[in-house]
Amino acid sequence: xxxxxxxxxxxxxxxxxxxxxxxxxxxxxxxxxxxxxxxxxxxxxxxxxxxxxxxxxxxxxxxxxxxxxxxxxxxxxxxxxxxxxxxxxxxxxxxxxxxxxxxxxxxxxxxxxxxxxxxxxxxxxxxxxxxxxxxxxxxxxxxxxxxxxxxxxxxxxxxxxxxxxxxxxxxxxxxxxxxxxxxxxxxxxxxxxxxxxxxxxxxxxxxxxxxxxxxxxxxxxxxxxxxxxxxxxxxxxxxxxxxxxxxxxxxxxxxxxxxxxxxxxxxxxxxxxxxxxxxxxxxxxxxxxxxxxxxxxxxxxxxxxxxxxxxxxxxxxxxxxxxxxxxxxxxxxxxxx
Amino acid sequence: xxxxxxxxxxxxxxxxxxxxxxxxxxxxxxxxxxxxxxxxxxxxxxxxxxxxxxxxxxxxxxxxxxxxxxxxxxxxxxxxxxxxxxxxxxxxxxxxxxxxxxxxxxxxxxxxxxxxxxxxxxxxxxxxxxxxxxxxxxxxxxxxxxxxxxxxxxxxxxxxxxxxxxxxxxxxxxxxxxxxxxxxxxxxxxxxxxxxxxxxxxxxxxxxxxxxxxxxxxxxxxxxxxxxxxxxxxxxxxxxxxxxxxxxxxxxxxxxxxxxxxxxxxxxxxxxxxxxxxxxxxxxxxxxxxxxxxxxxxxxxxxxxxxxxxxxxxxxxxxxxxxxxxxxxxxxxxxxxxxxxxxxxxxxxxxxxxxxxxxxxxxxxxxxxxxxxxxxxxxxxxxxxxxxxxxxxxxxxxxxxxxxxxxxxxxxxxxxxxxxxxxxxxxxxxxxxxxxxxxxxxxxxxxxxxxxxxxxxxxx
Numbered sequence: 001x002x003x004x005x006x007x008x009x010x011x012x013x014x015x016x017x018x019x020x021x022x023x024x025x026x027x028x029x030x031x032x033x034x035x036x037x038x039x040x041x042x043x044x045x046x047x048x049x050x051x052x053x054x055x056x057x058x059x060x061x062x063x064x065x066x067x068x069x070x071x072x073x074x075x076x077x078x079x080x081x082x083x084x085x086x087x088x089x090x091x092x093x094x095x096x097x098x099x100x101x102x103x104x105x106x107x108x109x110x111x112x113x114x115x116x117x118x119x120x121x122x123x124x125x126x127x128x129x130x131x132x133x134x135x136x137x138x139x140x141x142x143x144x145x146x147x148x149x150x151x152x153x154x155x156x157x158x159x160x161x162x163x164x165x166x167x168x169x170x171x172x173x174x175x176x177x178x179x180x181x182x183x184x185x186x187x188x189x190x191x192x193x194x195x196x197x198x199x200x201x202x203x204x205x206x207x208x209x210x211x212x213x214x215x216x217x218x219x220x221x222x223x224x225x226x227x228x229x230x231x232x233x234x235x236x237x238x239x240x241x242x243x244x245x246x247x248x249x250x251x252x253x254x255x256x257x258x259x260x261x262x263x264x265x266x267x268x269x270x271x272x273x274x275x276x277x278x279x280x281x282x283x284x285x286x287x288x289x290x291x292x293x294x295x296x297x298x299x300x301x302x303x304x305x306x307x308x309x310x311x312x313x314x315x316x317x318x319x320x321x322x323x324x325x326x327x328x329x330x331x332x333x334x335x336x337x
Numbered sequence: 338x339x340x341x342x343x344x345x346x347x348x349x350x351x352x353x354x355x356x357x358x359x360x361x362x363x364x365x366x367x368x369x370x371x372x373x374x375x376x377x378x379x380x381x382x383x384x385x386x387x388x389x390x391x392x393x394x395x396x397x398x399x400x401x402x403x404x405x406x407x408x409x410x411x412x413x414x415x416x417x418x419x420x421x422x423x424x425x426x427x428x429x430x431x432x433x434x435x436x437x438x439x440x441x442x443x444x445x446x447x448x449x450x451x452x453x454x455x456x457x458x459x460x461x462x463x464x465x466x467x468x469x470x471x472x473x474x475x476x477x478x479x480x481x482x483x484x485x486x487x488x489x490x491x492x493x494x495x496x497x498x499x500x501x502x503x504x505x506x507x508x509x510x511x512x513x514x515x516x517x518x519x520x521x522x523x524x525x526x527x528x529x530x531x532x533x534x535x536x537x538x539x540x541x542x543x544x545x546x547x548x549x550x551x552x553x554x555x556x557x558x559x560x561x562x563x564x565x566x567x568x569x570x571x572x573x574x575x576x577x578x579x580x581x582x583x584x585x586x587x588x589x590x591x592x593x594x595x596x597x598x599x600x601x602x603x604x605x606x607x608x609x610x611x612x613x614x615x616x617x618x619x620x621x622x623x624x625x626x627x628x629x630x631x632x633x634x635x636x637x638x639x640x641x642x643x644x645x646x647x648x649x650x651x652x653x654x655x656x657x658x659x660x661x662x663x664x665x666x667x668x669x670x671x672x673x674x675x676x677x678x679x680x681x682x683x684x685x686x687x688x689x690x691x692x693x694x695x696x697x698x699x700x701x702x703x704x705x706x707x708x709x710x711x712x713x714x715x716x717x718x719x720x721x722x723x724x725x726x727x728x729x730x731x732x733x734x735x736x737x738x739x740x741x742x743x744x745x746x747x748x749x750x751x752x753x754x755x756x757x758x759x760x761x762x763x764x765x766x767x768x769x770x771x772x773x774x775x776x777x778x779x780x781x782x783x784x785x786x787x788x789x790x791x792x793x794x795x796x797x
Contacts, residue, residue, distance in 0.1 A: 062656065093658030100656050108649035110792025111642075112777045112785075118639075119646040120657045125639035132640045132667075136631070142638070154781065166781040171791040189657055 014075060015040040015193055015225045016061070021070030021085075023056050023249075030056040031067070032249040038193070038242070040077070043219055043226040045236045047260075048246035049269055054229045055103060057246070058197055061227070062100045063089035074098060076192055077223060094123050099191035101182040103198050103229075109171025113162055113181055116170050117153035120188035125149055156184040160214060176207030180214060187218065194218065196228040200235045208232060212239050237261065245269070355411035363403035370398050442716065449477075449622055453615045462611040469611070471730050473618045474686060478679055480722040481625040483706040484715060485675030488632060490704065491712035492641065493668035494648025494794060496553040498700055499540070499560025503533040503673040505567060505695035507680020512580040512690045513573065522586035526681050533677025534670040536563075541669035545662055560700055567692040579691025586685045588616055617686050624682060628675045629715050635671070637778045644668050645713075645778075649793050705756070709763050711770025712794065720771050725756060 016038040023031040031053045038044035046054050059065040061072055061084060072084040074096050082096035092098050108116050118125070126132070128145030157163040160180040165173060170181060179199055186194055199215070200208045216239055218224055230236045236243060236257065243260040245253040253263040260266055375395040381387050437444065452473055456465040482504060489497045510529040514520050520528075544555045567574050574580065585593060593600045593613035600616075601608045635641040643664045646654050654661055684690050706725055710718030729752040738748050767773065773789035 064652075064655075090655045090658050090660050093656060094660075102653070102656070106650045106653035106656070108646045108653065110649055110775060110787055111645060112780065112787065114779055114781055115642060115645075115777055118779055119642050119654075119659070122639050122643055122657060122659045129638050129640075132635070132638055136634055136638065138634075150779065150781070157781075163781075167777065167783050167785050169787045169791040185657070 013040045014038065016044075016227065017071075017073045017075075018057070018061070019071045019073075021057070021060060021067045021072060023053070023060055023065060024068045030249050031060070031246075034070070034246070034249065034251055036244045036251060036254055038225060038227050040075075040225050041219070041223070042241040043215065043228065043239050044242045044244065045240035045257075046227065046229045046244050046246065047231070047233075047236055048252075051248075052246040053249040054246055055197055056249075058100065058195055058227075058229060060085065062098055062195055063087055063092040074193065093189055093191070097190065097192040098195060099186035099189045099193075100195040101179075101186050101197055101199065103201065105175075105178050105182055107170040107178055107182060107185070110169060112167050113157065113170050113173070114150070114153055114166045116181060116185050117156060117188045118149055120185045121149045121152065124190075152188060156187050159217060160184040161210065176203050176210070179203060179207075180211065183211075183214060183218075187222070187224070191224055194224050194226045196226065196230075198229050198231060200230055200232040203232075205234075208235060211235070215239055351415070352411055355407045358410050359403040359407035362406035363399050366399045366402035367395070370395060374398055445716075445719075446626070450619075453618055457611070457615075462607075462609045466611050466614055469618050470614045471733075472727060474614070474621055475730060476723050476726045477618070477621040477625050478683060478686075479703065479706060479726045480719050481621065481628050481679045481682075482676060482703045483710065483718045483722050484625065484628040484632060485672050485679065486703050487672075487707050487710075487713065487715070487718055488635075488644070488675070489668050489672035490707050491714070491718075492632075492636070492648065493644040493665065495665060495668060496549065496556070497669075497672070498553045498557035498697075498704065499563075500556075500672070500676055500703055501695045501697070501700040502540070502560040502563035503537060503676030504680040504683065504699070505563050505692075506533045506536050506673075507677030507682075508684040508690045508694070509567060509574065509580075509680075510677065511681035511684040512583050515584045516580055519584075522584070522681070522685050526678060529681035530674040530677040533680065534674040537669040537671075537673025537676075538666050540673075541666040545665055557697065557700070560695075560697060564692050564695050567695070574692075577692060579689055579693070581689040583684050583688045583690065585613065585688065586617070586620065617682075621679075621682055621686075624678055628678075631671075631675075632715060640664070640667060642778060702756075705760060709760060709770050711767075711772040711774075711789070713775055713792070714770065714772035717770050717772030725759065728759065729756060 014037045018037065019035050021031055021034045022029065034053075034057060046057060048054050056065065060067040063084060067085050070085070074082045074084055076082070076097065082092075084092055084096060084098070087096060093100075108119060111119070125142075125145055128134075129136075129142040130139065134142055154163065154166075157166055160177075160183065162173075162177060162181055162184065165177065170178065173181060179202075183194070183196065183199060186196075196215075200211055203211060212235060215226060215228075219226060219239075228236075228240070240257055243253075243255065243257050244251060245260055245263070245266050247265075247269040252265045252269060253260050255263075375391060377389045377391055378386055379389050453465065453469050456468045456473075460468070482500070485503075486497065486500045489495050489500070507529040510532045511522070511525045514525050514528065515522070540556065540559050544552050544559075547555055568576050570576075587593070588600065591598070591600050591603060593610075593616065596602070600606075600612050606612070632641075636645070643654065643659050646657075646659065647661060647664055647668075651661055654664070683694070687694075702725070706721045707718055709725065710716075710721035732748040732752055732755065735748050739746050763771070769789035774786035775789070775792050776786055777784060
């Protein structure tokens with residue numbers, strides 16, 4: 001890993017290249033001329049404040065949205081190139097081998113944990129069952145494939161520490177286990193690129209540690225590259241090899257975790273510096289002095305202990321607790337009366 | 338009024354409260370039924386509209402309401418609370434399922450195969466007609482239809498209110514093709530299924546983008562379109578007159594008639610129409626079991642799992658590379674195919690089809706059976722069909738009701754009332770139907786049923 005900001009490249013080892021992608025919803029430009037690339041075998045993190053357009057980028061990559069402009073290309077290990085913006089969502093998973101998870105977990109809650117992983121192997125099993133016909137008459141090919149699929153599911157259940165709960169309904173699992181199950185399910189599709197939308201959201205530090213281990217394991221032991229959106233900086237800084245920072249749909253920084261951590265624009269975006277101050281930082285007179293600015297900002301921030309997790313925690317806790325808090329207060333108030 | 342009954346409360350207190358509530362209920366009933374029951378408009382001998390007063394009947398109704406309320410408050414609720422308390426106290430005993438429960442399915446199928454034999458040995462061939470035809474065949478047709486609809490509604494979670502359209506397509510396919518081309522039942526049975534499946538796909542295409550209520554409305558409209566086409570395309574379908582004299586089915590070429598090579602003559606049996614009915618009974622039993630077998634098999638195949646996954650979460654399905662378009666279309670097609678089989682059987686059984694048989698009410702009844710049985714559960718649906726169709730049929734047999742309500746009383750007219758009351762009662766006590774559990778299709782260590790609270794009903 002170089003400490004330099006990584007230039008946009010279309011080198012051989014890029015698995016995903018996003019070029020000049022824009023996404024417009026009516027009058028809102030959610031993603032504005034975004035270009036970045038993710039390299040094979042690495043964990044690339046996409047970070048940014050709330051509403052920066054991270055999930056929109058994800059939805060464009062996985063085909064749930066069609067970008068208004070731009071090109072997203074995926075290079076598979078065997079050299080096949082897929083233009084993702086042209087493919088329907090399920091083809092992106094089936095042929096281009098891009099799997100994803102969701103910010104708000106989407107499991108098949110009424111099916112068992114094992115069944116969830118078997119559904120993920122649909123296309124492989126469909127072929128083995130001769131598009132249902134051979135399977136209906138109990139042909140051997142399907143029985144063998146079925147056994148293999150259960151073995152693969154068992155492998156991922158062990159990796160995700162869910163093997164003991166294989167026969168329980170997915171909706172019955174605790175939150176952290178559901179997150180891991182969703183990742184295991186995505187891995188069962190045999191992806192080359194795994195896109196994780198806030199995998200650590202709502203996890204406690206221990207669960208988040210288990211998640212980190214699972215992601216590092218995927219990175220090191222399978223050929224799968226990971227692209228993740230994350231707010232939890234402990235996860236991002238620990239495991240990612242490359243970080244892309246978005247704000248208001250634009251890329252404001254791109255590089256190694258260390259580089260990004262010290263980028264004044266990133267710090268400004270996260271700490272919510274006034275516009276004039278940003279202008280001042282980014283070069284009121286054309287000259288940028290990042291070191292000085294960073295030192296200044298970090299000094300200010302360190303008063304509140306850590307640089308980046310602090311604002312994040314506030315925002316994520318705010319999201320979850322905001323609707324409840326007033327109700328709770330009102331309740332208490334009511335009781336006092 | 339608090340709903341919780343304190344069983345420790347003094348007896349007098351309880352009785353006093355029960356009396357109070359009984360009087361209150363009586364007043365409410367009086368207010369409600371004063372005009373409904375107390376007064377009746379009728380015609381006198383000169384054809385004039387007059388009001389007849391029925392205070393006696395009103396008094397009986399009000400008194401019944403009050404007494405029932407008294408009994409509920411004074412005895413039933415304390416008993417319930419007590420039972421709940423003892424149940425909570427008692428240690429949960431994991432009872433080994435009895436022989437009957439463990440082998441319920443096998444015993445059920447064995448009973449169904451022996452049913453005509455039992456009936457014939459009890460009431461003879463002539464007497465068996467009613468029991469085999471009205472109860473056996475009628476219930477099994479609905480079992481098969483509900484199992485077919487279960488694929489669409491119970492597994493794939495696509496609410497289909499126009500299922501009877503496929504039943505109609507199957508029935509008319511057989512009636513028309515046998516009428517115009519003289520093809521045999523055994524050739525037309527699969528053909529009717531294929532044609533119905535084809536119509537299932539035709540319905541599927543436009544409604545793929547719809548979900549929930551919208552889907553339900555469009556499928557309902559589709560059902561009506563098919564019926565209206567059958568009514569108005571008189572050159573082919575003979576409209577409301579229907580098609581009569583549809584050819585009967587044969588057993589490996591042996592016809593069921595009085596001819597020298599007919600079934601009765603061939604086996605030296607006395608002539609009776611019961612043989613044909615018993616043959617039809619076994620035919621529909623086999624067709625229904627085929628539906629069940631295919632459903633069970635499909636659930637363990639990727640397509641069946643994809644249907645259930647689609648019911649749980651369509652977006653997650655797409656993210657796993659499942660083509661939701663073809664998945665939905667196959668659900669519609671296979672569900673429709675079984676509807677088509679049942680339809681062609683219906684035509685061959687009745688010997689007559691008319692658009693009257695394929696009204697929306699039929700769709701509603703089939704859907705009600707699926708919902709009552711517990712969506713996705715084959716056994717629950719079979720029980721629900723037996724209860725709903727069997728009980729409405731049995732109403733015809735309850736002659737003693739005429740003694741109670743007078744000779745003009747026709748219990749058949751109250752079928753739908755009973756149907757409705759039964760549905761409300763079942764839904765209050767078993768909101769997920771008779772069998773609310775879902776059996777997983779694969780397991781690693783132990784097969785555990787999944788409580789209905791985790792499964793979803795589907796959304797479109």
